Amino acid sequence: MKYPTRFLELIEDFKKLPGIGKKTAERLALHVITTMDDETVLKFSNDLTAIKKEITNCPVCGVLQEAACPICSDTTRDQETLMVLSEVKDVFVLERTNIYHGNYHILGGSIDFSRGVMPEDLNMDGLFKRLEGVSEVILSLNGTVEGELTSNYIKEMLKDKPIKVTRIAYGIPVGSDLSYADDQTIFRALENRRKYE
Secondary structure, eight states: OOOOHHHHHHHHHHHTSTTOOHHHHHHHHHHHHHTSOHHHHHHHHHHHHHHHHHOEEOTTTOOEESSSOTTTTOTTSEEEEEEEESSTHHHHHHHHHTOOOEEEEEOSSOOBGGGTBOGGGTTHHHHHHTOTTOOEEEEOOOSSHHHHHHHHHHHHHHTTSSOEEEEOOTTSOTTOOGGGOOHHHHHHHHHTOEEOO
Protein backbone atom coordinates (compact mmCIF):
# COMPACT_ATOMS: atom_id res chain seq x y z
CA MET A 1 0.00 0.00 0.00
CA LYS A 2 1.24 3.44 -0.87
CA TYR A 3 0.75 6.11 1.79
CA PRO A 4 -0.76 9.48 0.85
CA THR A 5 1.88 12.11 0.11
CA ARG A 6 0.97 14.37 3.07
CA PHE A 7 1.14 11.38 5.41
CA LEU A 8 4.63 10.52 4.12
CA GLU A 9 5.67 14.14 4.61
CA LEU A 10 4.46 14.02 8.23
CA ILE A 11 6.40 10.80 8.80
CA GLU A 12 9.53 12.47 7.40
CA ASP A 13 8.96 15.46 9.69
CA PHE A 14 8.73 13.24 12.78
CA LYS A 15 11.89 11.37 11.71
CA LYS A 16 13.81 14.65 12.00
CA LEU A 17 13.35 14.52 15.78
CA PRO A 18 16.15 12.87 17.80
CA GLY A 19 15.53 9.23 18.64
CA ILE A 20 12.60 8.87 16.22
CA GLY A 21 13.01 6.20 13.57
CA LYS A 22 10.68 5.24 10.73
CA LYS A 23 8.35 2.97 12.75
CA THR A 24 7.94 5.45 15.60
CA ALA A 25 7.39 8.25 13.09
CA GLU A 26 4.65 6.19 11.41
CA ARG A 27 2.97 5.54 14.78
CA LEU A 28 3.10 9.24 15.67
CA ALA A 29 1.71 10.27 12.28
CA LEU A 30 -1.09 7.71 12.57
CA HIS A 31 -1.88 8.96 16.07
CA VAL A 32 -2.14 12.55 14.82
CA ILE A 33 -4.46 11.54 11.98
CA THR A 34 -6.63 8.93 13.69
CA THR A 35 -6.74 9.91 17.37
CA MET A 36 -6.15 13.62 17.84
CA ASP A 37 -9.10 15.94 17.27
CA ASP A 38 -8.76 19.00 15.04
CA GLU A 39 -8.51 21.40 17.99
CA THR A 40 -5.62 19.46 19.56
CA VAL A 41 -3.76 19.23 16.24
CA LEU A 42 -4.20 22.98 15.69
CA LYS A 43 -2.97 23.76 19.23
CA PHE A 44 0.04 21.47 18.72
CA SER A 45 0.85 23.18 15.43
CA ASN A 46 0.45 26.65 16.99
CA ASP A 47 2.67 25.66 19.93
CA LEU A 48 5.44 24.54 17.56
CA THR A 49 5.22 27.80 15.63
CA ALA A 50 5.10 29.94 18.79
CA ILE A 51 8.02 28.23 20.50
CA LYS A 52 10.33 29.01 17.58
CA LYS A 53 9.32 32.69 17.75
CA GLU A 54 9.09 33.23 21.50
CA ILE A 55 11.85 31.09 23.00
CA THR A 56 15.44 32.18 22.38
CA ASN A 57 18.85 31.54 23.85
CA CYS A 58 20.07 34.04 26.42
CA PRO A 59 22.83 36.09 24.75
CA VAL A 60 24.91 35.89 27.96
CA CYS A 61 24.72 32.27 29.14
CA GLY A 62 22.90 30.44 26.34
CA VAL A 63 20.00 29.11 28.47
CA LEU A 64 16.53 29.09 26.91
CA GLN A 65 14.49 32.17 27.76
CA GLU A 66 11.11 33.70 27.01
CA ALA A 67 11.78 37.28 28.10
CA ALA A 68 14.44 37.59 30.79
CA CYS A 69 16.82 34.68 31.33
CA PRO A 70 15.70 32.67 34.38
CA ILE A 71 19.34 32.01 35.34
CA CYS A 72 20.99 35.39 34.69
CA SER A 73 18.12 37.32 36.29
CA ASP A 74 18.20 35.21 39.48
CA THR A 75 20.23 37.30 41.96
CA THR A 76 20.20 34.49 44.55
CA ARG A 77 22.51 32.33 42.41
CA ASP A 78 26.20 32.05 43.32
CA GLN A 79 27.82 34.63 41.03
CA GLU A 80 31.35 33.34 41.72
CA THR A 81 30.76 29.88 40.26
CA LEU A 82 30.33 29.30 36.54
CA MET A 83 29.50 25.87 35.14
CA VAL A 84 30.45 25.28 31.50
CA LEU A 85 28.18 22.93 29.53
CA SER A 86 28.14 21.74 25.93
CA GLU A 87 24.41 21.97 25.27
CA VAL A 88 21.38 23.75 26.71
CA LYS A 89 19.68 20.39 27.41
CA ASP A 90 22.29 19.75 30.11
CA VAL A 91 20.99 22.74 32.13
CA PHE A 92 17.61 21.02 32.53
CA VAL A 93 19.31 17.87 33.84
CA LEU A 94 21.34 19.83 36.40
CA GLU A 95 18.51 22.14 37.48
CA ARG A 96 16.27 19.13 38.10
CA THR A 97 18.69 17.91 40.79
CA ASN A 98 18.46 21.25 42.69
CA ILE A 99 22.09 20.80 43.77
CA TYR A 100 23.96 23.44 41.79
CA HIS A 101 23.12 27.10 42.42
CA GLY A 102 25.72 28.99 40.41
CA ASN A 103 25.55 30.32 36.86
CA TYR A 104 25.91 28.45 33.57
CA HIS A 105 27.66 29.01 30.29
CA ILE A 106 26.55 27.01 27.24
CA LEU A 107 29.22 26.49 24.58
CA GLY A 108 26.84 25.19 21.92
CA GLY A 109 28.81 22.00 21.33
CA SER A 110 32.32 20.64 21.74
CA ILE A 111 35.54 20.97 19.79
CA ASP A 112 35.51 18.25 17.15
CA PHE A 113 38.27 18.49 14.57
CA SER A 114 36.88 15.54 12.58
CA ARG A 115 33.68 17.51 11.96
CA GLY A 116 35.42 20.83 11.53
CA VAL A 117 34.18 22.29 14.85
CA MET A 118 36.91 24.61 16.11
CA PRO A 119 37.02 26.63 19.36
CA GLU A 120 35.99 29.76 17.46
CA ASP A 121 32.81 27.96 16.33
CA LEU A 122 31.71 27.67 19.96
CA ASN A 123 30.71 30.33 22.48
CA MET A 124 34.26 30.56 23.87
CA ASP A 125 34.56 34.35 23.56
CA GLY A 126 31.40 34.75 25.60
CA LEU A 127 32.87 32.47 28.26
CA PHE A 128 36.12 34.39 28.57
CA LYS A 129 34.23 37.71 28.75
CA ARG A 130 32.20 36.44 31.75
CA LEU A 131 35.09 35.61 34.06
CA GLU A 132 35.22 38.86 36.06
CA GLY A 133 34.18 38.05 39.63
CA VAL A 134 34.26 34.29 38.97
CA SER A 135 36.39 32.27 41.39
CA GLU A 136 35.60 28.78 40.06
CA VAL A 137 34.85 27.40 36.61
CA ILE A 138 33.31 23.92 36.69
CA LEU A 139 33.81 22.01 33.45
CA SER A 140 30.73 19.80 33.05
CA LEU A 141 31.28 18.60 29.53
CA ASN A 142 30.41 15.16 28.24
CA GLY A 143 32.79 12.28 28.97
CA THR A 144 33.71 11.92 25.30
CA VAL A 145 36.93 12.59 23.41
CA GLU A 146 35.41 15.87 22.21
CA GLY A 147 34.35 16.84 25.75
CA GLU A 148 37.83 16.09 27.05
CA LEU A 149 39.45 18.06 24.23
CA THR A 150 37.18 21.03 24.94
CA SER A 151 37.92 20.84 28.68
CA ASN A 152 41.66 20.80 28.00
CA TYR A 153 41.35 23.81 25.71
CA ILE A 154 39.45 25.83 28.34
CA LYS A 155 41.87 24.76 31.09
CA GLU A 156 44.81 25.96 28.98
CA MET A 157 43.11 29.28 28.25
CA LEU A 158 42.49 29.85 31.97
CA LYS A 159 45.85 28.66 33.34
CA ASP A 160 47.19 32.20 33.92
CA LYS A 161 44.00 33.49 35.54
CA PRO A 162 43.36 33.39 39.31
CA ILE A 163 40.42 31.03 38.81
CA LYS A 164 40.05 27.53 40.20
CA VAL A 165 39.19 25.17 37.32
CA THR A 166 37.40 21.98 38.34
CA ARG A 167 35.81 19.19 36.37
CA ILE A 168 32.84 17.16 37.48
CA ALA A 169 33.87 13.76 38.79
CA TYR A 170 33.61 10.79 36.51
CA GLY A 171 30.42 9.43 37.97
CA ILE A 172 29.24 10.25 34.48
CA PRO A 173 30.23 7.25 32.32
CA VAL A 174 32.95 7.91 29.76
CA GLY A 175 31.50 8.12 26.27
CA SER A 176 28.05 9.06 27.52
CA ASP A 177 25.90 12.13 27.17
CA LEU A 178 25.24 14.17 30.34
CA SER A 179 21.52 14.42 29.61
CA TYR A 180 21.12 10.64 30.07
CA ALA A 181 22.53 10.59 33.62
CA ASP A 182 20.19 10.13 36.57
CA ASP A 183 19.96 12.63 39.45
CA GLN A 184 22.09 10.56 41.85
CA THR A 185 24.91 10.17 39.33
CA ILE A 186 24.91 13.91 38.70
CA PHE A 187 24.84 14.58 42.46
CA ARG A 188 27.90 12.38 43.01
CA ALA A 189 29.71 13.84 40.03
CA LEU A 190 29.18 17.39 41.32
CA GLU A 191 29.96 16.57 44.95
CA ASN A 192 33.19 14.80 43.98
CA ARG A 193 34.48 17.31 41.47
CA ARG A 194 38.20 17.98 41.66
CA LYS A 195 40.74 20.49 40.49
CA TYR A 196 41.34 20.00 36.79
CA GLU A 197 45.09 19.72 36.11
